[in-house]
Amino acid sequence: MPRFSLFILLFLLLTRPLVYGQENSGRKFTLSGYVRDSLSGESLIGASIVINGKGRGVVSNTYGYYSITLDAGRYELSCTYAGYESVRISFMLDRDLSNNFLLSPRGTTQEEVVVYAKRKDGNVTQAQMGKIDLAMSQVKSLPVLLGETDILKTLQLLPGVRNAGEGNAGFYVRGGGPDQNLIMLDDAVVYNTGHLFGFFSVFNSDAIKNVSLIKGGMPAQYGGRLSSVLDIAMKDGNMKQLEGEGGIGLIASRFSIQGPLQKDKASFIISARRTYIDALVKPFVPKSSSFYGSGYYFYDLNTKVNYKFSDRDRLYLSGYFGRDVFDFKNNQRSFSANIPWGNATATLRWNHVFHRKLFSNATLVFNNYNFAFNGEQNNLSFNLRSGIRDLTAKFDMDYYPAPAHKLKWGAQITHHTFKPNLFSGRSDSVDFTPNNASRKYAIESGVYLQHDWELGEKWQLNTGIRYSSFAQTGPFTDYTRDADGNKTDSTVYRRGSTVKYYGGLEPRFTMRYSINDESSFKASVSRNNQYIHLVSNAGSTLPTDLWVPSTLNVKPQLSWQYAAGYFRNFSNNKYETSVELYYKKMDNQIEYREGYTPGLTDPEEEFVFGEGWSYGSEFFVRKNTGRLTGWVGYTLSWTWRKFPDLNEGMKYPARYDRRHDLSVVSAYELNKKWKLSAVFVYGTGNATSLPERFYIVNGTLTQEYSRINKYRLPSYHRIDFAATYTPVAKKPSRITGSWVFSIYNVYSRLNPYFIYYDQTGSAYDGSLKVEARQVSLFPIIPSVTWNFRF
Known part of the structure; x- marks a missing residue:
């Protein structure tokens, strides 16, 4: 109370x-x-x-x-x-x-x-800091890997945003982990954003209308994450006429169709994409190979319909369904595996205008992410499943009482079902299902109010307050253990009863002071609570990573972020420039304990907890108009972690710590037929742990590793190039097309993916040699894509 x-x-x-x-x-x-x-x-x-x-x-x-x-x-x-x-x-x-x-x-x-x-420009006039909107036309014109346009890889070219590794679609914002980004597609949270083990994102650019990234001072309407908000809106569908578009690339093809169900009243869009890696590789795998019959593919399906009942009411129904499927067969060992994973979302929204000043939106969301491993060898079969399922209801109101004021308030409630590790199997006629007590349930809720207020032409304030709560609920059994880890007692919680409750206020404040029409100073401070966590052994988001809730033993993550910046535009907003400084403190960070290996135990029994902090500066210059457009982004930053149970309690750089990060992006319209684009990226090498000493124990080479992330991999850099050719039709045609020729990693830089140690010779005769070897994924890769539209 x-x-x-x-x-x-x-x-x-x-x-x-x-x-x-x-x-x-x-x-x-x-x-x-x-x-x-x-x-x-x-x-x-x-x-x-x-x-x-x-x-x-x-x-x-x-x-x-x-x-x-x-x-x-x-x-x-x-x-x-x-x-x-x-x-x-x-x-x-x-x-x-x-x-x-x-x-x-x-x-x-x-x-x-x-x-x-x-012309006024939001870069200078709006109080919101760290917000960048991407135009889909610009995303589609940039060079890409294997011809696949990727929103998340374009975001990695912005200051304060870094990639999760060579070619990977995962990203980190201002020192936060991959789970600290709130990624939403039409209000539905997307928990796994990667196809092909993270090398491509799940977002089909043909189905996307708008992409907004907020990396600092997020408004109070957003909650549940510490670092950033990526709000992606799907197209509604053409209300005027039927149209389609698509593309055929090296590894995947896509097709979208949209149009009116009833002109100016109802519309639809259907967009699909599928890779054919399996079909391309199959002819080159001989039938005698032990891997014949193995394969991999992914696909996406975006759908949306909307209906305008009146000028005051409109209904939207949108959905996304995507899957990756990896099949492995080894005929020589009678072993096979089927590994599917993916997201399914459905969003129902109703807009209603109560009166001219009051706009409302009611939303229902279903979200389901699943990963499965199904294996079979001889008479033994087993499967392992993990995932998270959400049911969400929320209501938001926009109120416009005066030109200098805007109010927004709302509430949200989500029922979570977590499945971190569910195991079952069968041997001959015997079924076995060990105790799957790791399934957990929770209810997350939040209420918020935010007020955008212009105090004359010089000052603008965006103030907000959010109260969020999270309750782990039954059914759940809490076990008491002795010093050896054996269960000695238990407490049973019935379905719906509260196991553990967390909650807290999250104040948000941003301000803008206009120095003149072309420049302004901005500052922000925000507090965020995060109640669900992604725990990973790897450096990028993989389908095997686990989403776990806050529980009796796992506390919510907390953060305070402070930011300030100077924003200046030139030549009537032809050029945008900004310099931002930030500091972020994060508590209750989670990692696996040292020496952890995945098993059948509840994952939270293997967690250790600590703190993190990051700070840095971001520099951004963008040219918006003219034949030559693009931007230069540079980030100088530090990201640290400190865990009492890791690294002897000493602080260490996070694996996504990167001192220098530079991106240069350009696009040039040569003429009506040709448009050229290029990207150059440079980054300090990833932090990593390496063996420092080697011992021979009973004839076996044993390694002693350094402190956590003591060393750096070589620096990362590459240049990509693309040319888009759009033929000019001699006479009007219903179908138009363009060709995109792209080269990834033009000078074939062998960027390090990881380092391993190769052992040759024998320890017994003194010929043993241990050499460090670098693994690189992508040399120079050309690609071509044909895009069409009708």
Whole structure:
């Protein structure tokens, strides 16, 4: 009860200036509506609607809705969105009005739409720090590995974001682990983001409309993670006409189709992708091989339908289903294995406009991630399963009482089912199912309020408060053990009863001070709680990694992050620049104990706990317009971990600590047919542990390892290049196509993936030699992809 009272008190403090201002205001009216693509009817997220001459405005929300309340009078408004022609309207506001902005993509209009007011840009004007929106056109134009466009690999080129390893789609943000990123696809959490053991992401770019990364000072509407938010929105489907697109690459093909179910009222999109690695490799594996019949493939399916009941109500139903399947057969040893894993999500959302100032969204989400290992040898069969299943309900409200204020509040509740290790088997006619007590249940919930407040043209504050809670629930049995680990007693919790409860307040604060129209200073502080954890023995996100909840023995992760930055734009926002500094402290970090090997025990019995911290600076320069576009990002950072039970209690660099990280990204439009792009990346080598001493014990070579991550692998660098050729049709054609020629790792740099020690000779005759050898994955790799659209 005291916590709830504190939440109400903070609510009143945050909204008191707003209420006071409304009580003393004159006659006001509201202009509201949606911002949409004029060709497809797609809503545009984050479009800026600015009052010309006033320097104030609003931003369209996740569904393209905006609302602005002003004193009666005549106004001019400009609506801008990256990659689209700006639109200006002039109107007399003497009553409540509705207006939908229809923006045309650049290149589709015959005449340039001129906006006389100076364009405002969110890089300088918005208080939100560390937020980057990616245009899908830019993502698709960059060089890629094996012809597969990848959103997550593009994110790795941004400052403060580093990759999980050579060619891997996993990423780390400001010193946080891979589980500390909240990754959502249409409000559904995606727990495993990688195909092909992490080398490609699960996100099909043809189905994606918008990608937003927030790496610092996340708003109060987001919770459950420490480091970042990656919010990905799927396309809604073309409301105007039927259209399709796709591509044929070296290892995979994809196809999407979208169109109206009822013009301007209902639409759909279906997008599918499948690799054919198995079909390509099969002819080269002889039938006599012990591996004949083995194979690997992955596939994705994105679907979405939406229906507009009225100007006030709209319903969305979206889903994603993806699978990786690895089959292994060894005919000589009568051994076979089937290893499938993947995600399935479904999201149902209802938008309702209560009145022009109040927009609501109700959401139901189902999420299921599973990993399975099914093995068979002779008369023995066994399977191991792990995963996590969620059922989520949430409700959010956007309130626009005045042009200088926006309120957002909501609540969320999620029921988790965790399956860290479920084992069963059969030998001849005997079934065995050991005690699978590792299955756990939990309820996670949160309520929040955030207030965006402009205090004149100089100051803007984004304040927020979130209260989150997490309860491990029954059925569960807690065992008491003696010094040898033997069970001596137990406490049984019934279904639905509370085993352990955690909760806490998460304040969020960001501010912006405008120095002038082209530059501003920003600062933020945020506290985050994280109740679920990914525990891994590897340096990247693999399907064998385990998601585990906070329990009696596992406490939630906690963090405080502080950030400050200077933001400056040049040449009417043609160039964006920024410098950001950050410091992040993390408590209750989790690792496996030293010497741990996977078994059938509850994984949390093998955990050790410690702390982490990271700090650094990020430099970013981006050119937004012209024939040459791109960016340069550089990060100087330190990431540390300290565990009393690891490394003799001394601090050590995290495996994803990287001192220097540089990315140079460019795209050049040579002419109407050719567009060129290139990427250069450089990074300090990964921290690693290596053997320092070798001993011969009973004729066997034994290694003694260094302290954790004492050494560094050689530095990582490469150049990628791509050229996109789009033929200019001599006469109009319903089908258009383009060719993308890409070269990954142009100068064939053999970047280290890991190092192992090779042993030759014998210890008995003195000829034993031990040599360090480097394993590298990708030399120079050319690829070609044909993309089509109709």
